Amino acid sequence: MSATMVSKTPDSPEKSENGTAPVFSVRGLWKVFGPKADRIPGSAEAELSAEELRSRTGCTAAVRDVSFDVQPGEVFVVMGLSGSGKSTLVRCLTRLIEPTAGELSIDGEDVLGMDKNRLRNLRRHRAAMVFQHFGLLPHRSVLDNVAYGLEIQGVGKAERRAKAAEVVEKVGLTGLERRRPGQLSGGQQQRVGLARALAVDPEVLLFDEPFSALDPLIRRDMQEEVIRLHREEGRTMIFITHDLSEALRLGDRIALMRDGGIVQLGTPEEIVDSPADDYVRDFVRDVPREQVITVRKAMRPAEGDEATDGASVAPGVTVAEAIEVAARSGGPVRVVEGSQCIGVVDHQRLLAVVAGVEAGVVPA
Numbered sequence: 505m506s507a508t509m510v511s512k513t514p515d516s517p518e519k520s521e522n523g524t525a526p527v528f529s530v531r532g533l534w535k536v537f538g539p540k541a542d543r544i545p546g547s548a549e550a551e552l553s554a555e556e557l558r559s560r561t562g563c564t565a566a567v568r569d570v571s572f573d574v575q576p577g578e579v580f581v582v583m584g585l586s587g588s589g590k591s592t593l594v595r596c597l598t599r600l601i602e603p604t605a606g607e608l609s610i611d612g613e614d615v616l617g618m619d620k621n622r623l624r625n626l627r628r629h630r631a632a633m634v635f636q637h638f639g640l641l642p643h644r645s646v647l648d649n650v651a652y653g654l655e656i657q658g659v660g661k662a663e664r665r666a667k668a669a670e671v672v673e674k675v676g677l678t679g680l681e682r683r684r685p686g687q688l689s690g691g692q693q694q695r696v697g698l699a700r701a702l703a704v705d706p707e708v709l710l711f712d713e714p715f716s717a718l719d720p721l722i723r724r725d726m727q728e729e730v731i732r733l734h735r736e737e738g739r740t741m742i743f744i745t746h747d748l749s750e751a752l753r754l755g756d757r758i759a760l761m762r763d764g765g766i767v768q769l770g771t772p773e774e775i776v777d778s779p780a781d782d783y784v785r786d787f788v789r790d791v792p793r794e795q796v797i798t799v800r801k802a803m804r805p806a807e808g809d810e811a812t813d814g815a816s817v818a819p820g821v822t823v824a825e826a827i828e829v830a831a832r833s834g835g836p837v838r839v840v841e842g843s844q845c846i847g848v849v850d851h852q853r854l855l856a857v858v859a860g861v862e863a864g865v866v867p868a
């Protein structure tokens with residue numbers, strides 16, 4: 505059975521640091537496609553490999569006994585190769601796909617027990633989805649496309665247009681309000697899709713590979729846009745991607761999926777620095793470690809007058825950033841938290857991170 509990572513006790517959702525309950529809480533979730541799918545979770549067959557399960561039962565376990573919490577305000581990335589179960593998992597969260605077994609709640613409210621009305625309310629107001637194929641209405645203007653979600657909610661014309669105009673500005677589409685989607689570039693269309701989701705002011709934004717059809721530069725632009733929006737609004741985001749660098753750039757935490765299970769759940773730094781198994785190690789092998797590992801991880805205790813002299817950085821700064829500071833100053837760099845020096849990174853420590861070796865250990 506695949507590893508499930510987060511729960512301290514499987515039945516009680518974690519509290520975040522500030523004591524608030526998780527937005528989504530998922531426990532032992534399964535989605536099995538195929539004949540008599542509901543017999544699989546908890547059975548002997550559940551232990552079979554994906555291939556064996558398919559050949560013996562004709563079933564695919566797209567999501568296998570997955571548990572995690574998404575905390576308010578975090579960017580939670582679901583990452584994995586094609587077919588690992590990312591889309592199925594995220595669609596299960598709002599029951600666009602009906603889970604086969606498990607528990608699922610939003611703000612403590614049981615999602616699996618919701619009737620049609622409450623489910624509709626969940627999808628329209630609380631958890632809005634931004635898809636890869638933007639699903640824009642071709643004969644409507646940008647402004648009306650953005651206002652569409654509000655129209656469905658029954659918001660009056662003047663109010664929805666005012667709200668749509670505000671969101672159009674937020675995503676950088678000012679001046680294009682009257683265009684039709686066909687008159688926009690792929691990146692601009694994706695911004696309309698994003699604006700439409702934002703207009704309904706959802707508690708959570710769910711992104712399903714939203715940028716994978718975009719060329720790399722525009723993709724980078726859109727990632728920056730998401731980071732900026734998140735910084736400004738602090739909205740909870742769940743983001744699917746198969747792209748590791750996108751996951752590392754955007755995620756506060758990453759759930760790495762394989763064959764329907766979560767093989768590791770952690771911060772980008774945890775995943776790169778302490779891969780849970782060979783599969784994850786292989787996955788992160790080519791990541792530039794200095795861009796992910798922070799100086800808090802790389803530092804050593806200060807010696808002599810190192811604690812008071814020289815350039816300084818904050819503990820959350822990456823090794824890549826500290827290398828630039830060290831190159832300019834020429835000496836060890838102090839790691840300062842508040843007004844206290846909590847350690848030092850010298851050239852040897854910084855190079856050791858880049859080389860992926862332990863500082864000061866000479867190979868035999």
Ligand SMILES: Nc1ncnc2c1ncn2[C@@H]1O[C@H](COP(=O)(O)OP(=O)(O)OP(=O)(O)O)[C@@H](O)[C@H]1O
Nearest residue numbers: 537564566584585586587588589590591592593746
């Ligand atoms: N409706 C379905 N019926 C049967 N099998 C399905 C169905 N939908 C998905 N699957 C299978 O479930 C597994 C997970 O699919 P899913 O689309 O969730 O993966 P993914 O990680 O999102 O992939 P991608 O990155 O290619 O979108 C795959 O093996 C897929 O073939």
